[in-house]
Amino acid sequence: MQNFIEFRNIVKKFGAFVALDHVSLSIPKGAFVTLLGPSGCGKTTLMRQLAGFSEPDEGDIIVNGKRINGLPPFKRNTPLVFQEYALFPHMTVYENISYGLKLKKISKEEIKQRVDTMLEMFNLTGMEKRFPKQLSGGQQQRVAFARALIMGQEILLLDEPLSNLDAKLRVDVRTELRQIQQRLGITTIYVTHDQDEALSMSDIIAVMRSGRLEQVGTPWEIYFRPANRFVADFVGTVNFISAQVLLAKDGMLTLALQNGRELTIPQGEQAEEGSGPVTLVVRPECIHLHVPGEPDAIDVLDGEILNYSFLGRMIRYWVKVGEDILIFDDANVDLNGARSGKVKLRLDNNRLHYLKDHGAHVVA
Amino acid sequence: MSTRMTAHESLREMKRLKNEPLLLLAIIIIILFIGLFVVYPVLRVITFPGVEDYLKLFQRSRWLKAISNSLQMTLLSATSCTAIAFLFAYVNARLDVPLKGLFRFVTLLPIVSPPFIVALSYILLFGVQGIITKQLLGLRVDIYGRTGLWIVQTVTFFPYAYSVIYGVIRSISTNLEYAAYNMGASRWKVFRDVFWPLCRPGVAGGALVAAINVLTDFGNPQMIGGDLALLPTEAYMQISGWYDMKTASVLAVALLIPAVVLFLVQRFWVGKRSYVTITGKETSLNPFPVPKYVKWGLFSLTLFVSLFILLVYGTLFYGAFTKAWGYDWTLTLENIKYVFEKGSQIWNSIRYAFLASLGAAFLAVVLAYIVQKKQVGINKTLDFLGILPGAIPGMFLGIGFVMAFNTPPLELTGTSAVMVLALLCWNIPTCYSSATAGLQQISASVEDAALNLGASSFRSFKDVIIPLLKTSFMSSFVLSFLRSVTCLSVVIFLYAPSTTVGTVSVMVLVQSGQWGAAAAFTIVLISIAFLVLKVSQWLLGKQGITLEL
Numbered sequence: 001m002q003n004f005i006e007f008r009n010i011v012k013k014f015g016a017f018v019a020l021d022h023v024s025l026s027i028p029k030g031a032f033v034t035l036l037g038p039s040g041c042g043k044t045t046l047m048r049q050l051a052g053f054s055e056p057d058e059g060d061i062i063v064n065g066k067r068i069n070g071l072p073p074f075k076r077n078t079p080l081v082f083q084e085y086a087l088f089p090h091m092t093v094y095e096n097i098s099y100g101l102k103l104k105k106i107s108k109e110e111i112k113q114r115v116d117t118m119l120e121m122f123n124l125t126g127m128e129k130r131f132p133k134q135l136s137g138g139q140q141q142r143v144a145f146a147r148a149l150i151m152g153q154e155i156l157l158l159d160e161p162l163s164n165l166d167a168k169l170r171v172d173v174r175t176e177l178r179q180i181q182q183r184l185g186i187t188t189i190y191v192t193h194d195q196d197e198a199l200s201m202s203d204i205i206a207v208m209r210s211g212r213l214e215q216v217g218t219p220w221e222i223y224f225r226p227a228n229r230f231v232a233d234f235v236g237t238v239n240f241i242s243a244q245v246l247l248a249k250d251g252m253l254t255l256a257l258q259n260g261r262e263l264t265i266p267q268g269e270q271a272e273e274g275s276g277p278v279t280l281v282v283r284p285e286c287i288h289l290h291v292p293g294e295p296d297a298i299d300v301l302d303g304e305i306l307n308y309s310f311l312g313r314m315i316r317y318w319v320k321v322g323e324d325i326l327i328f329d330d331a332n333v334d335l336n337g338a339r340s341g342k343v344k345l346r347l348d349n350n351r352l353h354y355l356k357d358h359g360a361h362v363v364a
Numbered sequence: 365m366s367t368r369m370t371a372h373e374s375l376r377e378m379k380r381l382k383n384e385p386l387l388l389l390a391i392i393i394i395i396l397f398i399g400l401f402v403v404y405p406v407l408r409v410i411t412f413p414g415v416e417d418y419l420k421l422f423q424r425s426r427w428l429k430a431i432s433n434s435l436q437m438t439l440l441s442a443t444s445c446t447a448i449a450f451l452f453a454y455v456n457a458r459l460d461v462p463l464k465g466l467f468r469f470v471t472l473l474p475i476v477s478p479p480f481i482v483a484l485s486y487i488l489l490f491g492v493q494g495i496i497t498k499q500l501l502g503l504r505v506d507i508y509g510r511t512g513l514w515i516v517q518t519v520t521f522f523p524y525a526y527s528v529i530y531g532v533i534r535s536i537s538t539n540l541e542y543a544a545y546n547m548g549a550s551r552w553k554v555f556r557d558v559f560w561p562l563c564r565p566g567v568a569g570g571a572l573v574a575a576i577n578v579l580t581d582f583g584n585p586q587m588i589g590g591d592l593a594l595l596p597t598e599a600y601m602q603i604s605g606w607y608d609m610k611t612a613s614v615l616a617v618a619l620l621i622p623a624v625v626l627f628l629v630q631r632f633w634v635g636k637r638s639y640v641t642i643t644g645k646e647t648s649l650n651p652f653p654v655p656k657y658v659k660w661g662l663f664s665l666t667l668f669v670s671l672f673i674l675l676v677y678g679t680l681f682y683g684a685f686t687k688a689w690g691y692d693w694t695l696t697l698e699n700i701k702y703v704f705e706k707g708s709q710i711w712n713s714i715r716y717a718f719l720a721s722l723g724a725a726f727l728a729v730v731l732a733y734i735v736q737k738k739q740v741g742i743n744k745t746l747d748f749l750g751i752l753p754g755a756i757p758g759m760f761l762g763i764g765f766v767m768a769f770n771t772p773p774l775e776l777t778g779t780s781a782v783m784v785l786a787l788l789c790w791n792i793p794t795c796y797s798s799a800t801a802g803l804q805q806i807s808a809s810v811e812d813a814a815l816n817l818g819a820s821s822f823r824s825f826k827d828v829i830i831p832l833l834k835t836s837f838m839s840s841f842v843l844s845f846l847r848s849v850t851c852l853s854v855v856i857f858l859y860a861p862s863t864t865v866g867t868v869s870v871m872v873l874v875q876s877g878q879w880g881a882a883a884a885f886t887i888v889l890i891s892i893a894f895l896v897l898k899v900s901q902w903l904l905g906k907q908g909i910t911l912e913l
Contacts, residue, residue, distance in 0.1 A: 053812055073815040074823075080816045086809035090831045099827075100817035151817065 003062075004029035004187050005050065005155070010059035012045055012211075019045045020056065021211040027189070027204070029154075032181055034190045034198040037208035038234065043191045046208070047157055050189065052076045063155070079148035080157040084164065085140050087132040087147070093119075094128035097146045118146040121180070138169055145177075149184075156181070158190045162197060174201055195235045199223060207231050224283075225353055232281045232355075239287070239326045241280040243354070253354075255280070259322050261301065265349045281353040284316065287328035290344035301326075301345045308338045319343060375741065391740060394731050398749045401789050405764025406756060410617055412767060413610045421614050430593040431618055434579060437510070437594065438622070441517035442525075442575035448518065449525035449570050450563075451666055457533040458651045461663045463670075470670045471523040473677060476893040478850040478867050480583030481886055482520045484874055485676040486512060487588065488683050488883070493690025495679065508590025516584050519673060521577045525570030532566025538651050545652060554652075572630035580623055580757035582853040583867075587874055595619040596759050596853070603857060609767065616760045627755035683883035690879075699884035706869060710888060713866040716780065717848030720787035721795075725841040727788075728795030729833060733825070736803040737811065750800075754793030758853035761790055766857045778860035786858055787848045794847065795840035802836025803829075835904075842900045846893050 005027040012020040020042045027033050035043035049056050050063075052073035060067050068076060079100070087096050097118055101111045119125045122142040132140055141161060148156060158177075162170045178201045181188050192198055198205050199219045207214045207222060207230075215227040226232035229240065243255040246262065253267045255278065290300050303319040303326065314331045315338055328345060421427050456467055474482075490497045490507045497503045536559065544554045582596040589597055595615050602612035653659075687694045703710065728750065734740060735747045753761070765786050769776040776782040806829065814824035852867040859868050866889045873882035 051812075051816055053815070072820075073812070074818045074820050077818075078816070080813070082809045082813060084807060084809060086807065086813040088810060088813070088828060090828075099814070099819075103818040103823065147813075147817070 002029060003027065004031075004064060005189075006060075006062040007046065007049070008060040008062065010046065010049060010056045010061070012042075012049065012054070012056050018211050020049070022059070023208075023211070023213055024059075025206055025213065025216065027187060029187055030185045031203045032178065032188045032190065032201055033204045033206065034192060034202040035206050035208055036192060036195065036198040036235070037214075038193060041208040042211040043193075043208050044159055047080075047159060047189055047191050050076075050155075051078045051080050051157055077151070077153045078155050078157055079151045079153055080159060081144045081148045081161045083160040085132075085144040085161075087140060087143055089132055092129050092131055093124060093135070093143055096132070096143055097150055100147065100151050114150055114152075115146075118150045121149075122146045137164055138173075141165060141173070149180075149186075154187055156186045156188045158188065160192050163192075163194070170197075177201070199235070205235075207234065209234075224351065226281060226355075228355060229279070232353075237284050237327055239280075239282040239284070239324075239328075241282055241324065241326075243278050243280055245275050245278055255354075257301075259301070263347065263349065263352075265352045265354070276356070278354040278356055280347075281355060282326070282347060283351070284327045284329040285331070286348040286351045287326060288346050288348060289330060289332075289339075290346045301347070302342070303345055304342050305338075305340050308340075310338065317343075319345060321345065387734065387738060387740070390730055391734060391742075391746070394727065394734075394746070395749065397727070398752070398789075398792070401765075401785055402749075402753050402756070402761075402792075405761065405768040406620075408767045409613045409760065409764045410620075412613045413617075417610045417614050418617075420611070421618060426593055427598070427615065427618070430595050430598045430615070433593055434595045434619070435622065437513065437517065437592075438575050438579040440514055441521065441578040442571050444514070444518040445522040445525045445574035445578070446529075446567060446571040448522040448669060449529050449574070450567060451662060452522070452526050452669075453530040453533050455662050455666045457530060459654065459659055459662065460651075461659065463663075463667065466670055467666055470673045471526045473673065474520055474523045476846055476850070476897055477677075477890050478583065478870065478886060479520060479581055479852060480587050480867075480870065480874075481680065481890070482516045482676055483513075483584040483587040484870070484879075484882060484886060485680045485683075486516050487874075488679050488689060488879060489675070493879070495682075495689075498690060506590075508588055509592050512588050512590075513585060513592065516588055517578050517581065519669075519676065520584060521574045521581070524577055525574040528570035528573055529563070529566045532563060532569070536562045541652055551652075551654070569630060572626055576623060576626045576630070579626065580619065580759065580853070582759050582856065583871070586871065596757070599759065599763070600856065603763070603766075609763075612763060613767070616757075616763050619757055620760050623757050623760075624755045631751065680883050680886055683879055684887045685884075686880055688880065689883075696880075699880040700888075702881050703884045703888050706885075709864050709869050710866050710892070712780075712783075712863060713849050713889065714892065716783045716787055716863075716865065717845050719784045720848050721791060721841050721844035723784070723788040724791035724844050725795045725799075725837055728792055728840065729799045729837055732796055732799035732803055733829065736800060737808075737829075750796035751793050753789050758790055758851065759856070761786060762854045762857040777858065778863065780863050782858050783855055783863055783865070786854050787851065790851070790854050791844040791847060794844055798836045798840035798843070799833065802833050806832050838900065838904055842897060845896055849889060849893050849896075 003026040007023055007025045010020050010023045011018070023042070023046060025033075025046075035046060037043050045054070048054050050061055052068075052071060052075075055069065061069055063076075088099065091099065094115060097115050098111045101114065106114075115128075116125075119128065122145060124139065124142055124146065127135065127139065132143065135143065141164070144161065162173055165173060174197055190197075190201065199222075202219055204216060205219055205222045206216045209230055215222060215231045217225070222231065222235055226235065232238045232240075241257065243257050243263070245253060246256050247254040248267060251267050252264050255263045255265065257263060301321045303321040305317055306320050306325065307318040309316045310333075313333070314329045315333055316327060316329050317339075319326050319328060326345065330339075421431075452467060452471060455461060456464055486507065487494070489495055490505065490512075492498065492504065494507075497505055497507075540558055540562070541554050544558045549557065580596065582600065585592070585594045585597045586600065595618055599612045599615040599619065602608045602615065683689055684699050685695050685697070686692075687696045687698065731746060731750050735743050735750065740746070756764075765782060766777060768774070769782060776785070810832075811824050811828055814828045815821070819827060850867065852871060855865055855868065856871075859865060866885055870882050870885045870889075873879075873885065
């Protein structure tokens, strides 16, 4: 696919603070790209460079083959949905949604028609004359979406638009939003610190930290093949298990765990010399309970349940294994309640991922 | 290192101004205006006397006495103002008692009144011809001096402290107190450990506002101070009695120093110590009820003070319709007729106040917008220019204008222009803080949203900023108007016979013992101020805007 938006070596400093440190990112047309990271990582700053609210100190921003550095925000055609919505408090719903079209000197009839389409799409019909403060949070948020989408542009920017909604509504809106985005084929950049939103909506996730990109990839890659400890830890719950490589042969890797047990896993794409320390990245759902009666394989871990948390569809356990505490999810919940005492655990060898050098932060 | 980098960045920001000529022009005009009409007059006053003139301050015991009297009176009155203000604020914000409407009305009255009104009324009540002292009790007491002034200053200026303290108490969530009760604290401990510490910044702020007003007040001391030497009245005497500008300047500088200190403390020390955060989300429970005897005790105290203030204003009203106070109690319309004969002075009051407030509000909005929303490299300097006049006592500004503009090329003394300009400068800080507060409520993203949808800088200013600032513009305009109509200290040195205003007339009438006419003049001034306040509240109310004073 052809790259529609490109950030090339963007540097942005605020005084001595480096907000963006040589960030390069390419975005194909029609893609839903999420900038994910903790607060202060530079994700919003990067988006604001594209919208033109601030200018990068170095680097180029390319949209559709044209360099747009220096263009004032009102000439960029990059509608943005703000985190706190930024609706104009002195304008009605209708005036808010139509404001951008009015500036473009579009005829009253066409504005009316396009606003009506938006009102219908976002379930706001009948609320045209209300002021923002007369709307609920969810309604205000839909007005903000309508105000941006009505511009009919090829780009849509979303700055944590769901963070002010309650949990259930958030899940509904993100499904709806993803459907609209796919239907209209708008290239979308989405800023969030919420891993669930990122995983559920994106084509591509770019994980950021301290002004740098840590990893760019599909949700599957980010979740199951994190580039380093930071990405693994930030996206989802994770267990890190130290191990030594014993043997690399035929695409398989044999590892020695600290308790002396051995483990053989697929080598994946990484080349391995055949020795040295690695860190295993083990998601809670990649650990299974070892059913008594099965042969006691070489890779079974002995542990003791310390604590549990019942979540309905599964139970999360904290299990002490040697010196470590492992978190594992048991999706096989039965009516008898939680287990306790000593258990045997088994790692799902095919879904394990390992990091070299103890998973140091390697820039992607 | 870091300062050099900021200097470098400032320079870069200033260079960018070349592309925005309109903005650059606005900045230049504002700097020139404030430089010429605020900074220059102040410097004139400070540099006019020589070293030997300043040394005289420490040689004449009367001047030393004036300094110590001024400071003592400030300390005393500010303390009593704060105590009464806290009482009113607590009762209004936290107690479930009747007559709250009356209590609020009483705290609003002094804001629409000339500052010397309480002194005048106090004379009518307790003076030689006083209705209570002479008529009811048959006493002959000397009320002029320290005690009389103290009472008068307390009644006059406690509302200024009240509005600060009330605002803080209102914003303290009662949930915090419930949390303390929940952990087992007694009423007294909740007050001492939770409520009072949270109030403290507000109380300190209110006390300082009262102190600044008491220190720099001219009207009340002039009318009731009697023999008590105070800095503002002594400076006035030097000019009006002896035409001694040098000594007057020295005394004015002696007044400026504590005023600036109080101002700086208020702005930078107390301002930063506020724990109050307004989230707009929090829902507070009703205040935890206090014991009955405390509640009704506080209520009675508040009611007593309120009735006293009503008496003060009622007396004035009565005086305005009485033939000869103290001798002939016949009701008459003569005094009101007299005021209308002097109608041009009332008209001057209105005219100057209108122009000055309009100018100040406009200048302040532009200045605040530039400081808050534009990066021009000298934002801090511009911000300083906006608040600077607030540190200068009105009387000091008046003297400064006399000295700066009585000779060519800018010979303005005696003109209407000088009255308007002086009042305008005096009102800049009021309007500037209001505009700044208004702008800070407009989140940056709202303007960004307009730009993002395709509005140019000018379009977003016009479509978004201006409509959203309407409230703060109107309230600062009305407040400035009220301040200007009732102002005496700034204009006392600047008026000419043809540019006399109402407040000056009242002072002259009081000094010549024409109580009835003075009271009538005051009543008319208050009525105008109140009318303007009510009409603008009504007009704005129709557009769904509440006027904040």
